[in-house]
Amino acid sequence: MNIDLEVRGLRKRYGTFTAVDEVSFDLAEGGSLGLVGESGSGKTTTARLLLGLERADAGTVLVAGRPLATLGRRDRARLIQIVFQDPLGSLDPRLAVRESLTEVLRLHFPGEPSAPRVAELLDRVGLGPREAAALPRELSGGQRQRVAIARALAVRPRVLVLDEAVAALDVSVQAQILGLLAEIRAAGGVSYLFITHDLAVVGCVTDHVAVMRRGRIVESGPTARVLTAPEHEYTRLLLDSVPRHAF
Numbered sequence: 001m002n003i004d005l006e007v008r009g010l011r012k013r014y015g016t017f018t019a020v021d022e023v024s025f026d027l028a029e030g031g032s033l034g035l036v037g038e039s040g041s042g043k044t045t046t047a048r049l050l051l052g053l054e055r056a057d058a059g060t061v062l063v064a065g066r067p068l069a070t071l072g073r074r075d076r077a078r079l080i081q082i083v084f085q086d087p088l089g090s091l092d093p094r095l096a097v098r099e100s101l102t103e104v105l106r107l108h109f110p111g112e113p114s115a116p117r118v119a120e121l122l123d124r125v126g127l128g129p130r131e132a133a134a135l136p137r138e139l140s141g142g143q144r145q146r147v148a149i150a151r152a153l154a155v156r157p158r159v160l161v162l163d164e165a166v167a168a169l170d171v172s173v174q175a176q177i178l179g180l181l182a183e184i185r186a187a188g189g190v191s192y193l194f195i196t197h198d199l200a201v202v203g204c205v206t207d208h209v210a211v212m213r214r215g216r217i218v219e220s221g222p223t224a225r226v227l228t229a230p231e232h233e234y235t236r237l238l239l240d241s242v243p244r245h246a247f
């Protein structure tokens with residue numbers, strides 16, 4: 001089995017506080033791994049370390065076998081991309097959706113015509129010409145998240161990190177976006193690291209899960225096993241805090 005993302009012994013301290021402590025996990029090629037835990041458990045810090053937005057104090061990260069620490073910004077971006085909870089923060093407010101996608105494609109694939117790929121990307125995330133011409137603020141939250149996903153996929157990354165990517169959406173829109181992400185993964189070529197506090201989301205869209213508490217992974221395994229027969233007390237507590245029917 002090939003590994004898209006291999007994380008070993010990742011550590012990050014802020015002063016004397018250890019936000020991420022000896023975190024290790026594998027994300028299989030084309031797989032979907034959930035990283036769950038309550039607020040403050042270190043999930044976002046882990047994502048920021050993976051994306052190179054923060055510097056780790058220790059540990060290694062390999063994407064498709066390549067050590068991220070040795071790669072420049074552009075090469076890194078070609079391998080791993082992130083979608084945040086609020087896409088308004090990551091989309092240029094002055095650029096219409098079509099321009100926003102064109103900009104990424106020109107940067108990463110300068111010699112290739114961008115128009116056909118923009119059309120293909122919009123189609124892939126279920127958006128049409130009306131949305132293509134719109135500014136981010138003219139779109140709904142779900143539509144904006146579709147744009148953020150299209151933008152991340154534009155570079156054909158191996159790994160897509162979704163940091164609470166559906167948390168701000170209402171439940172029906174959440175289900176649509178999760179369905180879209182499942183379709184995209186089924187089409188092949190990309191794996192997901194799903195960062196969420198929501199175990200129902202994990203149950204829907206991941207095949208493995210790692211549970212974080214106070215910067216450490218306390219339990220990991222196949223999602224079905226962890227959700228139905230948790231071994232760690234903290235996982236049981238997390239499960240007890242959501243309605244059973246949620247997954």
Ligand SMILES: Nc1ncnc2c1ncn2[C@@H]1O[C@H](COP(=O)(O)OP(=O)(O)OP(=O)(O)O)[C@@H](O)[C@H]1O
Pocket residue numbers: 014019037038039040041042043044045046197
């Ligand atoms: N730049 C920073 N300086 C100091 N402490 C930080 C910094 N960034 C994060 N922390 C601390 O690290 C811990 C982990 O934060 P992190 O954002 O990774 O948690 P999280 O699990 O993603 O929580 P949430 O779901 O609320 O975002 C928190 O206690 C936080 O206060």
